[in-house]
Amino acid sequence: MKDAASRSPDITISADIARARTLPGSFYSDPQIFERCRDRVFAPSWQVVGHAEDLKVPGAVRPASLLEGAFDEPLLLTRDRDDRLHCVSNVCTHRGALVCEAGGVESVLRCRYHGRRFRLDGSFLSMPEFDGVEEFPSEADDLPAVGFGEWRKFLFASLEPARSLEELVAEMERRVGWLPIEEAVFDPARSRDYLVRANWALYCDNYLEGFHIPYVHAALADSVDYDTYAVETFDAGVLQIGYAAGAEESMSPPEGHPEHGRRVVAYYFWLFPNLMFNFYTWGVSLNLVKPLAVDRTKVSFLTWSWDPKAPEAYSTDRVEREDEAVVESVQQGVSSRLYDRGRYSPAREPGVHHFHRLLAAALA
Numbered sequence: 001m002k003d004a005a006s007r008s009p010d011i012t013i014s015a016d017i018a019r020a021r022t023l024p025g026s027f028y029s030d031p032q033i034f035e036r037c038r039d040r041v042f043a044p045s046w047q048v049v050g051h052a053e054d055l056k057v058p059g060a061v062r063p064a065s066l067l068e069g070a071f072d073e074p075l076l077l078t079r080d081r082d083d084r085l086h087c088v089s090n091v092c093t094h095r096g097a098l099v100c101e102a103g104g105v106e107s108v109l110r111c112r113y114h115g116r117r118f119r120l121d122g123s124f125l126s127m128p129e130f131d132g133v134e135e136f137p138s139e140a141d142d143l144p145a146v147g148f149g150e151w152r153k154f155l156f157a158s159l160e161p162a163r164s165l166e167e168l169v170a171e172m173e174r175r176v177g178w179l180p181i182e183e184a185v186f187d188p189a190r191s192r193d194y195l196v197r198a199n200w201a202l203y204c205d206n207y208l209e210g211f212h213i214p215y216v217h218a219a220l221a222d223s224v225d226y227d228t229y230a231v232e233t234f235d236a237g238v239l240q241i242g243y244a245a246g247a248e249e250s251m252s253p254p255e256g257h258p259e260h261g262r263r264v265v266a267y268y269f270w271l272f273p274n275l276m277f278n279f280y281t282w283g284v285s286l287n288l289v290k291p292l293a294v295d296r297t298k299v300s301f302l303t304w305s306w307d308p309k310a311p312e313a314y315s316t317d318r319v320e321r322e323d324e325a326v327v328e329s330v331q332q333g334v335s336s337r338l339y340d341r342g343r344y345s346p347a348r349e350p351g352v353h354h355f356h357r358l359l360a361a362a363l364a
């Protein structure tokens with residue numbers, strides 16, 4: 001039974017999956033661990049903050065919030081007059097007002113509070129009524145730049161990047177870079193937010209194994225061959241591959257590709273700690289997992305399609321709701337005083353084990 005006085009659960013995870021025990025149940029309900037994750041797990045991570053199509057023309061500006069609920073860091077995405085993309089702080093360096101509160105097309109950035117102006121790359125331009133101020137302006141008057149990068153039109157930002165964006169997406173580029181990702185068009189009808197009454201890491205645990213598919217997702221189980229379902233781990237994440245179970249429409253990876261000659265239904269990429277890219281025959285969907293509280297998570301499910309006749313037989317919304325229900329049930333279970341730690345299936349849960357190892361290392 002759990003010790004009610006325990007304040008710091010042991011989250012060490014053995015490298016040997018056959019001997020390892022899972023994260024303790026208290027990990028998912030401990031407010032102190034949740035706060036540590038903000039600084040040690042999420043601050044160094046890359047997060048998707050937009051799409052290049054949101055900033056089509058020179059002069060386009062769009063406010064963004066980095067990791068809603070965890071940081072709510074106000075950012076500003078811009079495309080300058082030389083057609084270059086930027087990501088800068090959206091907080092005025094004078095008195096802290098938001099510089100831009102709505103998207104649009106601008107020639108300069110102007111804070112509506114006291115009129116301080118910035119170029120679209122965030123550099124200071126002018127300020128009224130500042131005659132006589134010594135050592136002004138300086139670099140401190142520029143809007144701070146944020147770690148920023150683009151992959152296939154998806155825009156990423158990081159406060160304190162622990163690795164380069166190129167490293168993070170390298171395996172994804174290698175496996176799915178041949179798909180027409182940049183041709184995909186945002187599909188609002190298939191995009192929505194879900195509130196999950198569970199810890200963010202439980203949602204990731206569930207995503208990282210296909211073990212539950214036959215038990216939770218009846219419709220999905222009919223289209224994916226469970227026996228050949230593959231899980232691969234790499235430094236920055238996990239790849240799961242679903243192969244066709246029958247006559248379902250599938251992808252045809254090119255010659256020289258690791259899956260050439262195989263009928264792939266879906267590639268599921270998880271990038272540490274909370275980004276999920278799902279590639280199908282018709283397009284790509286993102287699960288942006290946003291930790292709101294120790295037992296509350298918002299999942300933004302966003303879809304882009306390159307096939308206007310995308311099949312409706314496989315409903316991603318249905319799968320999402322099924323996952324939500326089971327994860328909320330697990331949140332109740334792991335909070336029990338009678339539950340401590342479980343074990344991993346070496347055949348089915350190497351992705352979960354890898355995630356827990358990365359978490360333990362980040363929080364050590």
